[in-house]
Amino acid sequence: MQTRQIRLARRPIGEPVDDDYEFTTRDLPELQEGQVLLRTIYLSLDPYMRGRMSDAKSYAQPLDIGDVMLGQTVCEVVESASDRRAVGDIVLAFTGWQTHAVVQGKHTRKLDPSAAPITTALGVLGMPGFTAYGGLLGIGHPQEGDTVVVAAATGPVGSAVGQIARVKGARAVGIAGGPEKCAALIDDFGFDAAVDHRAPDFVERLAGATPDGIDVYFENVGGRVTNAVIDRFNPFARMPVCGVISGYNAVDGLADADRLAPDFLHRILVDRLTIRGFIQDEFIESHHEDFVRDMTAWVGDGRVRYREDIVEGLDQAPEAFRGLLTGRNFGKLLIRVGDDPT
Amino acid sequence: MQTRQIRLARRPIGEPVDDDYEFTTRDLPELQEGQVLLRTIYLSLDPYMRGRMSDAKSYAQPLDIGDVMLGQTVCEVVESASDRRAVGDIVLAFTGWQTHAVVQGKHTRKLDPSAAPITTALGVLGMPGFTAYGGLLGIGHPQEGDTVVVAAATGPVGSAVGQIARVKGARAVGIAGGPEKCAALIDDFGFDAAVDHRAPDFVERLAGATPDGIDVYFENVGGRVTNAVIDRFNPFARMPVCGVISGYNAVDGLADADRLAPDFLHRILVDRLTIRGFIQDEFIESHHEDFVRDMTAWVGDGRVRYREDIVEGLDQAPEAFRGLLTGRNFGKLLIRVGDDPT
Structure with missing residues (x-):
């Protein structure tokens, strides 16, 4: 064999x-x-x-x-x-x-x-879905009425983050590349708003999609998307850091536009932000049983696609x-x- | 009048x-x-x-x-x-x-x-002392045997952070400017180690003073000190952000050396760091009563100078x-x- x-x-x-x-x-x-x-x-x-x-x-x-x-x-x-x-x-x-x-x-x-x-x-019922579930609920703590933003939003993690946020009563805003993916965020995944990061006026569109600021940003891309989100954070916002895919292929460091805003630490202080890196396995004990129960039910009744x-x-x-x-x-x-x- | x-x-x-x-x-x-x-x-x-x-x-x-x-x-x-x-x-x-x-x-x-x-x-018994107490205990969660680092360490916040860390059984490492302040950290405030950020080999000295890495960094300065600390973080390290004094007078943004390391987000992810901005007033309800009791006692018995x-x-x-x-x-x-x- x-x-x-x-x-x-x-x-x-x-x-x-x-x-x-x-x-x-x-x-x-x-x-x-x-x-x-x-x-x-x-x-x-x-x-x-x-x-x-x-x-x-x-x-x-x-x-x-x-x-x-x-x-x-x-x-x-x-x-x-x-x-x-x-x-x-x-x-x-x-x-x-x-x-x-x-x-x-x-x-x-x-x-x-x-x-x-x-x-x-x-x-959705495996590692990517659990990454979304554990990171969003274990760190992001979305509250009813919060605005939750996630990038790479049509991916398995991002699409689950937005839909779980909505189950919890939050407003879900997805960031994705191109009009086709953005349409899918609204039509297929039920996000409240979608923002195309390739649009020249991305920053303005993000502002328009988050009129009440941003309470949770589930980070999986990094770069200029992150900088635009930071500018919209409300006090006590939470940012679970799940991945930084924009930098994974970087060779000589990041381009200037993809580096963190120079006043990032100052924004953390002023807005009393919580930035928290995680790997999904740390939530297994605390969240996996709930994940299996909830996510199976939500996929079953169509709340999570x-x-x-x-x-x-x-x-x-x-x-x-x-x-x-x-x-x-x-x-x-x-x-x-x-x-x-x- | x-x-x-x-x-x-x-x-x-x-x-x-x-x-x-x-x-x-x-x-x-x-x-x-x-x-x-x-x-x-x-x-x-x-x-x-x-x-x-x-x-x-x-x-x-x-x-x-x-x-x-x-x-x-x-x-x-x-x-x-x-x-x-x-x-x-x-x-x-x-x-x-x-x-x-x-x-x-x-x-x-x-x-x-x-x-x-x-x-x-x-x-020490007022706002600066409470800032140290609330931020260190409410966010930093120093454990017995942890290495706790603080900069501006001879200041009222920094000196309290280090001494409270020691009361909690952690190893306290202070960063300060010049040999006189560094000597005071050891002799007057009882820190376990002191590192002069003006020394040309500051990065190597910091490594020497933190052989087991860094578990808590109480941030009040920012800049290249922060970047050096980030490189020494252990998994699950905590970084309460109390201030970023190195940037307070910045006019045209920070010098390159004072900008956050470009891979900061990646480090947050990989080491599953918690970065948390705070203003002391958020800890009043949860920590102020304990602060008055503890700090008065510790100043009284000489554990905090x-x-x-x-x-x-x-x-x-x-x-x-x-x-x-x-x-x-x-x-x-x-x-x-x-x-x-x-």
Whole structure:
């Protein structure tokens, strides 16, 4: 049994290029007691992966050169030597950019395909949805009537942030790139307002969309969007910092327009802001049980909708990942690595 | 009865110069029922006053041109038409840069000169001490064994922060300008380490003084000191933002070295930092009672020490205030406006 893999060949400088990856095919080992052989159906691509390709200090160990590119996956169990998993089970795993893998059965989580589409385990009901839920509720504390702003708002995290904000009685304002995404924010995701960050008068549009100022800004992009938002903060505003995607490919530091406003600290003081970085795992104990209950219900009754952007074939992952870092995708980016279960 | 006053003549550009002030003498009104005539003994000079001289957005209304310069004072009651205050009472008031004032008796707080030196009501047992107490305990949450760093560390806020940190079992590291102040941090205030921000190898010295990284940074200066501290933050570090004095006189924005590190947001994310601006008044309900109890006890038993820098004569206030904004003073800066009570 073999697996086709994409490995990290060298550390990217700026935007990852094809030569930063190595495409290989490897033999898989025989199953040991407790292990399962998995066939990848869906691979999740997420911005955090860019950080793991670099060796800059981060919250997690970087990949080593030669490692298989990492990532969460939905897989089918093809062979099992684990009494926890049966052939045919659909499971959530962390097998990365490859077609097959051998892992411990206990390192997979069994999914119920009849309860929700299996792709949602990588999106609205998975890590991205939980990132939105934990960060917004655990740090942002949206109150009834608050204005909550989120950028990359058609993405799996941003779209969940806005919709959860609305469930909590807040006004949701989404920032996205281009009129098509902005229309989707209103029409598909039910945001109260949408602002196109590519518009020349973006700053004025943001002001027009937030007449009562901004109480919560869920940060996942950084750069000039952030600076414009800071200028609209109300006293005691909260800013959960989930990601800074605009800087992930930066090589020689950020352009001046993308640097934080020079008076950022002064604004923090004057407006008594709370800026708080987080990684979703810190909220597992405090919020995960509630997340599963709430988000399943909200997706079920249509209060939270999601959009997927499914790209066919493992070999397309590098190009799709470049698009993710530059905003070309539209919805949760998934690679369909293998056929859906029959 | 007359009062000699210093008023705001125009808004300063950069460092306030003499012509930004107007020295005047005015007649005081007759006392109305409930009012008292006060003679100023001590005037407190504090960095926040610089902000009130400008009309930039802030948490408080700026002074109008022509207003008496503001400030907290310790005064003696010279005449009283208030049944709350008697002639001879020593009171805490907010009468600003002038020798005398008529105010409502209920807008003063009576001090007990036998309990503590009356100057402490403007320093360690007053607003600066409470700023340290509320911000450090309410936001910084120092834990036993944590490393707590504070700059402007010989000032009334900084020296209290370090000493309160030690009471809580943390390691206190102070940053100050020049060897004399650094020696005082160790010898007089009991800090565990002191770092001279004027030293050419400041960054290396800070690293040497914080071998286990930094868990709490009480921010009151900004600029390159802040950038050096950010590089030493441990995961989940907390940064109460109390002031940004290095920028208060900035005219055309900050010099490059004083701007926040370009990857500041990324560091917030990666290290899951909490950055939180505050004004001391938000902690009154939650912390003031404890502050009075604790700080009085700690000053009494010598666990918290304080240093005062007393300048003679109201007319010296503008020059002394310039020194405060550039670090020339050494300890809590007070103007002795009138004789101590006999």
